[in-house]
Amino acid sequence: MAEVLDFHAFPDVQGRFGRFGGSYVAETLMAPLAALTEAYLRLRKDPAFIAELDRDLVHYVGRPSPIYFAERLTRHVGGARIVLKREDLNHTGAHKINNTVGQALVARYMGKTRIIAETGAGQHGVASATVAARLGLKCVVYMGATDIERQKINVYRMKMLGAEVVPVTSGSQTLKDALNEAMRDWVTNVADTYYIIGTVAGPHPYPMMVRDFNAIVGREARAQMLAEYGRLPDVLTACVGGGSNAMGLFYEFLNDRDVRIVGAEAGGDGTAPGHHAASLSLGRPGVLHGNRTYVLCDDNGQITETHSVSAGLDYPGVGPEHAFLKDAGRAEYVGVTDEEALAAFHLLAHTEGILPALESSHAVAQAIKLAREYPKDGIVLCNLSGRGDKDVHTIAAREGVRI
């Protein structure tokens, strides 16, 4: 592909990031998507909307989140300095709230009274239920029956926040199926309903809008690096399922060509189909959930089931902008296995007193690998996208502990 001069010039008006992205949806959704695009492009320049969003991010979400030098972890690894962007300290415990606060405001400005969302690990569902409660909007969350079983705490949290959690029993009963079902709900109830997609996937304008709402992560982190270290990091890393926290961190740095960018995908427990969720590392270009991107599918084009120890990375597609960054050579994507993520989870807990989400543990594991590649005065900036409280049961069960 031609050399990209400005990575901030994407997507184009049709939502394309090079050959990826677009709006691959049924005709019925074309009008609602056009209306959403129009509203969002207007609102993102509207001073009243911007001021309200900024207030919410400070006073409700708790921004800015700090960057934190993980000194004991760094010493343990014995390589470059590992700095963590602490998205785990946000209200509701992950970066997901950056997006839901923004989209809920869009919903309110568009006059919608009902919010729907899909969720895998439950973090996006909780973040959606949270903002719906705050704005007094009805909230329905679609969640795969398999995920409901492995994320009971988040299911209960959503219910306490007043949301209705609808189990999805079609297909593989995980995140992708929840997304299908939410899309079906939206098609049917589009007059009063706003669909908050939780990641940088889906049809245009979602990949752009979700990225924009999460881009505050990278904007803060870049300024914090310059203020506290007087320089940019050598390398960024973040976990990539759909890729919203990674896009959030990476975006502000895309035109800083000296900053290397590495995304950590779910390597699961093997490279055979069904054993991982590494769409970029092991998939191929295809069309899923309204956009062209890298997908995991068989030779008949059927989307294959995925596996990851973390429900939030267990997705057979990935945001189209990541596909574009991979093909443009601007970012690298590598698999991190379940075992590596679990080891990183324990190491961060013991050395820093931080329990990372299992999703974020993939990024920590990758940060550890990268730190070993760089000299001691180098800096690896790792997005600690969420906290691990929700995963305590999963880890205990895996390790044979009854609690």
Added chain:
Amino acid sequence: MTNPESRIPNPNRIDTRFAHLKANHRAGLIPFITAGDPAPAHTVALMHALVAAGADAIELGVPFSDPMADGPVIQHASERAIANGVGLADVLGWVHAFRERDSDTPVVLMGYLNPVEIHGYERFAQEAAAAGVDGVLLVDCPLEESAVLAPLRAAGLHQILLAAPTTAPERLASLCQAANGFLYYVSFAGITGAASLSVGDIAARVADVRAHAAAPVAVGFGVRDGESARAIAQFADAVVIGSALVDRLAGATTVADVTQRATAFLAPIRAALDRPR
């Protein structure tokens, strides 16, 4: 390198059939079935049975793992077919087999883009045309994204476009202009197999579509029996029936059973459509 005459495409069966229907003042009846459901061995026999019971064209669903626009009935049919190992190559093989005994009835493949994308657009276009497919309706490929389908059009296949109640007027005009074969009007904003129809509303919208479209208009989504089909046929060129038929076929275990169910379902609808006004 080729005989120049072989480059002149035959008229597409869809066009021929709609011209014939129009000349005879008849409404078209287009049943939808999911290829490979209830069982792979049933599909070709089922297609012949549908034609015998009065189908003017057949929509053959290509199973996909993530049928975003479909309701539970067609989702489950898709899941059953995939569980039986059905892929695009099988579907093309069945169309080819169907053509051994039926060279007139148009066949439209209906499905989602990813199986075609993975198969390869050029390869799919050649194989589909060779098998005897006449049109392709890809639910998640709107007009704006249709550039990738150029090889299909070059091979003489019609891309069937959808219009919906939510389609804005300017967009409707461009859809009507681009439509070939027929324009598939989705009678309500929702998934397949849901809701009931308000015939008056649909009539008004279809009148709008017909004012713009040179191509015939088929109406689908929510048509389930003879009376609803007949009501739609008052103002549409053809009626599509999907979920209600697929639901009726589910659970059939033998070819005799499935063809008998198809006939019992479709023949009364044909009769209702043909009943003099």
